[in-house]
Amino acid sequence: MGKKSVLSRWIFWTLIVLTLFFFGFIIGWFAKPTQPKTEHHTESSRFLKEFLEGMKAQNIRQHLRKFTRLPHLAGTEQNLKYAAQIREEWQDFGLDSVDLVHYDVLLSFPNKTQPNYISIVDALGNEIFSTSLQEPVPDGYENVSDIVPPYSAFSPKGTPQGELVYVNYGRTEDFFQLERQMGINVTGKIVIVRYGKIFRGNKVKNAILAGAKGLIMFSDPADYCADRVQTYPDGWNLPGGGAQRGNVLNLNGAGDPLTPGYPAKEYTYRSKLEDGVGLPKIPVHPIGYHDAIHLLKNMGGEIPPNNWKGALNVSYRIGPGFINDYKSLTVRLNIHTNNQVTRIYNVIGKIRGAVEPDRYIILGGHRDAWVFGGIDPMSGAAVVHEIARSAGSLLSKGWRPRRTIVFASWDAEEFGLQGSTEWAEENAKLLQERAVAYINADSAIEGMYTLRVDCTPSLHTLVYDITKQIDSPEEGEEGMSLYESWHKRDNWTNNRDAPRISKLGSGSDFEAYFIRLGIASGRARYTKNKKTERYSSYPVYHSVYETFEVVDRFYDPSFRRLEAVARVRGGLIFSLADSLLLPLDVNEYADALDKYALSISQIAQRHPEEMQKYRVSFDPLFSAVENFTVAAGDFHQRLQTLDKADSLQVRIVNDQLMYLERAFIDPLGLPGRPFYRHVIFAPSSHNKYAGESFPGIYDALFDIENAADPERSWDEVKRQISIAAFTVHAAAMTLTSPA
């Protein structure tokens, strides 16, 4: 071969080599994705399935058994021991960090040497009857010490004595009826009311406003016994010797009464007791229906309307005072309860987010119980424990959520949501900037019928999605999803063909997160059939009979209902923590606002002349809601074209979703309630448990009927409409394109 030939051969081969290399390079270049795009979605779904199926009824049963052997009131050594045990077990489960976080808050305990009771006293001062000093202890717990007797936490000390007046449930309307229709003034009297319908703290507030000098609350069988059910231990009804413990504060979200707005740490300024938030000014005490009969049976005065009558074999006369031979007798409360600054402990466990560690999904529920806490709260705490275990087990298989998950075991919920509120206060800035959602985990069961969910509207769709992936726990419903079972039992008839979801009220630990900070929140539990079961909450609520056995024998012998609740709560936090796009539905919020605006305007429309006279119009609110609806629709539309591979664009959209709930917070708070700041959802001033939509407008309208100066009151309605309209407009702005 000649030189030329060799050269051209070289050139030829070099070209071939370069060309091949070039093609390889180009294909390699383009084959590589710009973003590390994984099979995230599929993988996440697979882990979700494994996570849900990992939660087991029998484990929940064991957790519940373990944590209900001994009373563990907030502030006691036993409750700290359980905290330490939970920390240890969460660590063993594999959580990244678990800490005890303490606060020194105002609690309230009976005096151990001077018991509280109520007595009937004759003219000579002899006690001719006294209420029982404790509940009969249930079988198997005879040797347990530290069972706190029934009491009203934060009652002041005192021995007020006077004539008894019966005021039904002690609601605003009951006192009005008493004063206006029955013409009875309770100034200087002892008021007796039955438990139920509204939060007991509101009963106390109403009694104080009416001028009473003491308050007795009793559990009437009409409200605390189900039909055709035996009393505990033969069934799950409240025995006559049982009574409902509970705090009688009017905190309105303040947390520790001495440190409103700030965490109760060592360095924190504490107000004097007389300046404490929400502390009642009159002695209060709770009794069971056996004792109540003795107080009620000889009462004088008129026979009340039927809806004031309970199920006891007495006349429910109103008083004041006793009848005939008993006329000279009076009633005395003997209260020696002490307020005391006490250390409490939250357990805070974390699973660090892999991609966005600065986004938090919180699953929190309390640990402190009045006695054993068989239902409240340990049915919920056992569920949280199982969720943490299942999540830890997933971590060991290589899973790690996109966002951070926080598990919380709150302390001192029973004393006014203190553990959860103090933690929210200490972490307010972080939560405001970073918290995606809060799922509450109080009692997981209060009935045997179906699922109950209360949540912010943007969580509706996720709740439906998750419940479709969970099996019904009911016998005979094999192959049916929880969604179908729930849908069948509790359809949202008036509004839509789907299972009913309710508004969040208050009375549990989500309050600081939802109503003060504006974090999307929800709760789920198993419940009774509201249409047929008319008793209040569940019969043994806050009594010594809330044992492990009441769940194990009656409420959920297979523990499959608690398992289902665990999967709902767990599924929610999993999806919120691991979805690329946050599973929050802005269109659902728009629909809800629309419904609420109509509903509040209809309440106002009961006064058409005054609305005209004072020129009250809901048009600004309707127009704001319309504006929001358009913005939500547009936002939803834009989601469809989002480049999911662009991590910054995804973050921007997720921030909008996360901050939507925050947009409904008014930093100025509701009138007179600086820590209730959610303009769309808060309890009405008249009943802490009931979640009202547009609570500012609602309360202003509620006051209309009793207004001394109607012009001023309607003016307040107008002001509240204006605030609501502004807030909805502002929320709409957060959904529009960011610049």
Place this chain on the structure above:
Amino acid sequence: MGKKSVLSRWIFWTLIVLTLFFFGFIIGWFAKPTQPKTEHHTESSRFLKEFLEGMKAQNIRQHLRKFTRLPHLAGTEQNLKYAAQIREEWQDFGLDSVDLVHYDVLLSFPNKTQPNYISIVDALGNEIFSTSLQEPVPDGYENVSDIVPPYSAFSPKGTPQGELVYVNYGRTEDFFQLERQMGINVTGKIVIVRYGKIFRGNKVKNAILAGAKGLIMFSDPADYCADRVQTYPDGWNLPGGGAQRGNVLNLNGAGDPLTPGYPAKEYTYRSKLEDGVGLPKIPVHPIGYHDAIHLLKNMGGEIPPNNWKGALNVSYRIGPGFINDYKSLTVRLNIHTNNQVTRIYNVIGKIRGAVEPDRYIILGGHRDAWVFGGIDPMSGAAVVHEIARSAGSLLSKGWRPRRTIVFASWDAEEFGLQGSTEWAEENAKLLQERAVAYINADSAIEGMYTLRVDCTPSLHTLVYDITKQIDSPEEGEEGMSLYESWHKRDNWTNNRDAPRISKLGSGSDFEAYFIRLGIASGRARYTKNKKTERYSSYPVYHSVYETFEVVDRFYDPSFRRLEAVARVRGGLIFSLADSLLLPLDVNEYADALDKYALSISQIAQRHPEEMQKYRVSFDPLFSAVENFTVAAGDFHQRLQTLDKADSLQVRIVNDQLMYLERAFIDPLGLPGRPFYRHVIFAPSSHNKYAGESFPGIYDALFDIENAADPERSWDEVKRQISIAAFTVHAAAMTLTSPA
């Protein structure tokens, strides 16, 4: 060749081909960067240089000339015309969007047919002297209509008449001295005070608290004339016929007095005038020093201490009332000013961010002027105009900032920062979640000496960086940087060897952004030599003599000082908008907190016995600051190892930087001042203009000296220390690792 040979050849070549392709593929794969890494930094620096150099003195001169021809008081047609013109020009400059945004707020105007004045009245009711109804109009403006005469905006109507009492500057300490040392009670008297030292609204508040029924404020030459300077038009001193307009509100950040907390839109509820925020209850009127002589010269009573004496040829006797022959004369205010809900207009221009459109850098300054606004505010507005022009020009060259820039021309600043506050209220949620920084652009010049910067500590480093890139505007300083020129003239002697930077007080439009919302803020302008020039603000402040000419002839004939200010303000917004990592320095904040904590504790240490008696300790605050310092140091450390190619990690760190300032906001506000919520910086209750560090503690300590119940007052000091300590701890938490 045999078959085998052909086959093996094929195999050989196939292997070669595959190997080459494989190598190419591998190299191509790894050669491609995961993130689109551009030469962002270099490119951004180049654009910054171009941006700064694009701003030209002569353009600023033209803008100033254009916008100072006619009076443009808030609420007038002319001020709307200027708004429309600015909108048009910003659009022409190339901004992405420019909108007029209106609000209907409470303004205050003199009655056109019934002028305001002050008279000396004899016993028969004859007015033997009356103050002038207007200022002598400067040359060249004789035919201009709509020059509003000097008045105190929001003064109530009224004609209070009585004896005159002179109370120096009308400060808290002046009234105390008057009452306690001089034994004079001003109840039912007319008080006369000189302008200066504190915000005029505080003078009014003090006079009302002291019981006065009317207040006169005058400009004393001691406070409104510089040495060896002629009066306008021969120099820049205030002529004797000039007087200072200004509002006399005590808004404490509320914005529109009738809609505190909410934007004054069409649908917004307005309180009744008597419930309006901060409206003074007594008539008030301002006069010049020629008129003041007539009121002061015949006053009786004691001769005051020297520090109560101004520079007029009168004795500055305190009164009450007149002397000798004039004893029967009294003084009457004749005030007919009207409050009126009036439409105002902000101009809002935007440049959309390319990468993070949901992060905002705001450059805002007001447009409304008392008359021509030669200095206040148009020297600042002209600068903003030139910055917008230069930014627009950069856009046309392919630049687009990483984040969104917002340009704002606020209305009704002179009536209580209303335009800026209402916009902040309407956009509060967006700003809270997305605003990185706010740079204020009020008057750009108030002296001829050097630069003055007031800003949040985290901006210190950026201010130094930027000023090093700008030339000194001073003659004879060619080749010297603005930083060096400034450093030479105003070194931060006690603290560090660098140009002095001060705390932000109040009195301009940054207030709602900084003190209410907690957005990192700063301002820059050219100023006088504080050591040698003792007059208040600048002599012609708020008079008709604030013309184009006062700038063009005296303050900045070359317009190079304004050019330098434009480059500082512009450089700040450019860097904040375009840097990958936000140029905010957390270590500077730590240093500042350390200094402030020491300083406030030293004020308390003036009362060592009481501190011991009431057990007041600053240790919790010191320990919180130490904690913050460690967190800031660690954060800064982590920045060094940050993977800048990971856009999510960068965003997470930037969010921490952005939200640091927000962490100092207490949603409950300072005591009695719900819209002043910054725990580190707010004006003291006693002087709006002075920025105090730890204002809550400062105010509590200020009150100690006049406390009726020292225990209660020291208790408040303790409470404020606790709040400060908590806030600093909470801020430290936001800097720690996110999960």
